[in-house]
Amino acid sequence: MAATTSYQPKSRLGKWFEARLPVMGLVHSSFIVYPTPRNLNYWWTFGAILSFMLVVQIITGVVLAMHYIPDAATAFNSVEHIMRDVNYGWMLRYLHANGASIFFLAAYIHILRGLYYGSYKDPREILWILGVIIFLLMMATAFMGYVLPWGQMSFWAATVITSLFSAIPLVGESITTWLWGGFAVEGPTLNRFYSLHYLLPFMIAGVVVLHIWALHVVGQNNPTGIEIKSKQDTVPFTPQATIKDSFAVVCILILFAWLVFFLPNYLGHPDNYIAADPLKTPAHIVPEWYFLPFYAILRAIPSKLGGVVAMFGSIAILIFVPWLDTSKVRSAVYRPIFRQFFWIFVLTGIGLGYLGSQPPEGGFVIAARILTAYYFAHFLIVMPLVGLLERPKPMPSSITESVLAKGKSGDGSPAETGA
Amino acid sequence: MSNATRIAKDPAMKKYFATLTAIAGLIALVLAAAPARAAGGDTPHYPIEKPALESWSFAGFFGRFDSAQLQRGFQVYREVCAGCHGLELIAFRNLTEKGGPNFSEDEVRALAAEYDITDGPDQSGEMFERSGVLSDYFPSPFPNDQAAAAGLGAVPPDLSVITKARGVSRGIQWTLLDFFTQYQEGGADYMHALLTGYSEPPEDIEVSDGNYYNPYFIAGPSLAMPEPLFDELVTYEDGSPETIDQYSRDVSAFLMWTAEPHLVERKRIGFQVVIFLFVFASLLYFSKKRVWASVPH
Numbered sequence: 170m171a172a173t174t175s176y177q178p179k180s181r182l183g184k185w186f187e188a189r190l191p192v193m194g195l196v197h198s199s200f201i202v203y204p205t206p207r208n209l210n211y212w213w214t215f216g217a218i219l220s221f222m223l224v225v226q227i228i229t230g231v232v233l234a235m236h237y238i239p240d241a242a243t244a245f246n247s248v249e250h251i252m253r254d255v256n257y258g259w260m261l262r263y264l265h266a267n268g269a270s271i272f273f274l275a276a277y278i279h280i281l282r283g284l285y286y287g288s289y290k291d292p293r294e295i296l297w298i299l300g301v302i303i304f305l306l307m308m309a310t311a312f313m314g315y316v317l318p319w320g321q322m323s324f325w326a327a328t329v330i331t332s333l334f335s336a337i338p339l340v341g342e343s344i345t346t347w348l349w350g351g352f353a354v355e356g357p358t359l360n361r362f363y364s365l366h367y368l369l370p371f372m373i374a375g376v377v378v379l380h381i382w383a384l385h386v387v388g389q390n391n392p393t394g395i396e397i398k399s400k401q402d403t404v405p406f407t408p409q410a411t412i413k414d415s416f417a418v419v420c421i422l423i424l425f426a427w428l429v430f431f432l433p434n435y436l437g438h439p440d441n442y443i444a445a446d447p448l449k450t451p452a453h454i455v456p457e458w459y460f461l462p463f464y465a466i467l468r469a470i471p472s473k474l475g476g477v478v479a480m481f482g483s484i485a486i487l488i489f490v491p492w493l494d495t496s497k498v499r500s501a502v503y504r505p506i507f508r509q510f511f512w513i514f515v516l517t518g519i520g521l522g523y524l525g526s527q528p529p530e531g532g533f534v535i536a537a538r539i540l541t542a543y544y545f546a547h548f549l550i551v552m553p554l555v556g557l558l559e560r561p562k563p564m565p566s567s568i569t570e571s572v573l574a575k576g577k578s579g580d581g582s583p584a585e586t587g588a
Numbered sequence: 589m590s591n592a593t594r595i596a597k598d599p600a601m602k603k604y605f606a607t608l609t610a611i612a613g614l615i616a617l618v619l620a621a622a623p624a625r626a627a628g629g630d631t632p633h634y635p636i637e638k639p640a641l642e643s644w645s646f647a648g649f650f651g652r653f654d655s656a657q658l659q660r661g662f663q664v665y666r667e668v669c670a671g672c673h674g675l676e677l678i679a680f681r682n683l684t685e686k687g688g689p690n691f692s693e694d695e696v697r698a699l700a701a702e703y704d705i706t707d708g709p710d711q712s713g714e715m716f717e718r719s720g721v722l723s724d725y726f727p728s729p730f731p732n733d734q735a736a737a738a739g740l741g742a743v744p745p746d747l748s749v750i751t752k753a754r755g756v757s758r759g760i761q762w763t764l765l766d767f768f769t770q771y772q773e774g775g776a777d778y779m780h781a782l783l784t785g786y787s788e789p790p791e792d793i794e795v796s797d798g799n800y801y802n803p804y805f806i807a808g809p810s811l812a813m814p815e816p817l818f819d820e821l822v823t824y825e826d827g828s829p830e831t832i833d834q835y836s837r838d839v840s841a842f843l844m845w846t847a848e849p850h851l852v853e854r855k856r857i858g859f860q861v862v863i864f865l866f867v868f869a870s871l872l873y874f875s876k877k878r879v880w881a882s883v884p885h
Contacts (some may be wrong), residue, residue: 183835207884207885209885249803253677257873263854404885409883412872412875412876413880416876419868423866430859431649431770434752439754439755439774440753510608513608513611520615540615576884580862
């Protein structure tokens with residue numbers, strides 16, 4: 170990053186400071202003059218959206234933590250206290266709860282964008298793996314956060330998920346007891362989940378710094394998947410990317426506001442407004458919507474251990490994507506066959522999400538098994554084989570050429586490269 | 589030659605497209621067939637009947653509570669429900685809230701004074717009774733759940749957040765549509781349907797002793813609460829109809845307020861926020877166009 174810095178402090182104070190800690194130069198080279206491909210489309214704004222949402226979650230979360238009590242007897246009522254008596258507490262809580270949903274929505278789009286345009290390929294493997302780690306940390310954070318209101322779904326989600334560890338042979342029971350801090354989900358479990366829920370977002374922030382660092386070392390991918398070859402291929406981050414990202418963030422904020430102010434409980438489960446009761450199991454235990462595909466995979470496998478392995482495997486498999494994809498071409502724009510399979514994969518994910526929300530019986534189980542098998546087949550069979558068998562479309566020689574060609578004729582997939 | 593014709597003429601491509609269509613078709617078939625198979629599953633699904641959609645003053649983009657309705661609803665709660673159900677998250681002072689029931693402070697002071705509140709310990713270490721003040725919370729009818737269960741055969745749930753704690757799934761297609769229509773009144777609809785839904789059980793459904801058949805009950809064919817409302821049970825002073833339908837409508841609206849007391853403020857601020865964001869977004873959009881005008885992209 171330092172190599173591209175052209176930052177010249179103007180004031181005496183600025184020069185004095187820069188000589189001692191070149192942080193302004195770092196910001197300047199990373200977010201002002203940083204060369205970004207000129208052909209990025211709006212799918213590339215989700216990194217900025219995610220950064221913004223992380224900040225929203227941390228700020229609302231820190232204030233909520235000032236009023237919340239992580240105690241099994243009072244947690245539920247302390248959330249209601251926030252909703253009723255804390256100034257704008259209802260807004261903070263609804264922002265935080267729905268913020269998690271927007272965060273995951275943006276993360277899924279961000280991940281799918283990477284899968285579509287081959288952003289995981291050489292030399293961006295580490296960048297991609299750091300992203301998978303952030304995703305895992307997000308899931309842990311969201312899960313533990315969902316437990317904190319200590320409603321029925323909080324309690325039973327915690328019970329279901331922590332019990333999964335008991336499927337591990339030999340040491341499973343001990344691990345589960347250790348996680349619970351007792352012999353069932355109870356006060357100590359809530360207390361430690363609160364502690365970790367406060368810690369993990371800062372770990373996410375740390376890995377995000379690494380993620381952006383890795384991004385700035387290897388440079389951004391772009392819709393053509395062709396590396397930057399000349400200065401002509403790029404525009405400076407500010408103002409071009411900054412203004413575009415800002416616009417995208419505000420568009421997402423409209424969706425966010427729609428949920429927070431008019432549909433605050435749309436994505437939640439009514440049972441979570443019933444205080445946790447260890448003696449009463451809800452008729453259907455379902456996680457938040459963003460976990461539903463993985464929940465469907467968990468329940469699709471008839472054995473408990475098998476289900477746990479499949480569920481964690483369905484996320485862990487992402488780490489190996491850079492090596493499972495055998496194609497020399499990055500972007501699906503030039504991969505006619507892979508592009509079709511990509512959309513089938515998206516449909517599979519949505520289908521699994523729907524099945525995760527339904528009771529595990531009859532046709533739903535059979536459907537979940539078929540889609541789970543296809544989910545893994547996409548990575549283990551489709552990705553390696555299509556890469557070898559497919560004949561890619563002719564590619565432009567540079568980003569600039571693709572941009573200028575698009576301006577002249579209608580050919581060259583304007584839908585994918587358009588901005 | 590366009591891409592489409594090139595692909596159409598390639599025999600390998602044809603074969604591939606056939607496979608592709610088969611996979612997509614299979615996924616669609618699997619998803620379409622799943623609910624049909626599941627309908628024959630072992631677990632019975634409740635409620636037997638789905639609640640009807642009612643019209644509420646607090647629904648939608650400009651939703652507001654109707655203070656007169658909330659006052660009537662509170663009267664129904666106090667004269668009928670409060671015998672068994674608590675309202676422990678609500679303080680007397682809340683009843684004066686503007687945009688809520690909007691009772692006058694004097695009315696609520698007088699009301700609170702009618703309740704005996706256990707306070708203490710005093711300086712000699714004894715608990716004592718005193719009359720309620722604005723800052724007191726509604727005392728629950730039973731000292732604890734065990735006492736309630738012993739007296740009634742079941743624990744009556746606290747009603748403070750009940751309208752947010754009940755919701756009947758409307759199926760995937762309606763759920764998706766609800767995002768655009770801002771439907772958030774499932775709890776009130778459920779409450780109204782339940783309170784007006786008691787009927788004679790059909791012959792094939794067995795109702796256990798001490799339970800009452802209600803096809804709208806969310807957790808089974810019958811519940812331990814007997815039909816609570818009857819025509820002319822509560823005397824309204826504003827001339828509103830004294831019917832089961834009106835009572836249940838009013839008390840459901842009141843319980844929506846207890847569950848979401850800041851609803852009116854939320855929608856008012858939300859309206860301002862959405863307007864602001866649309867203006868801000870359009871300014872950014874035109875700035876973005878201007879910044880990018882000289883760069884083909």
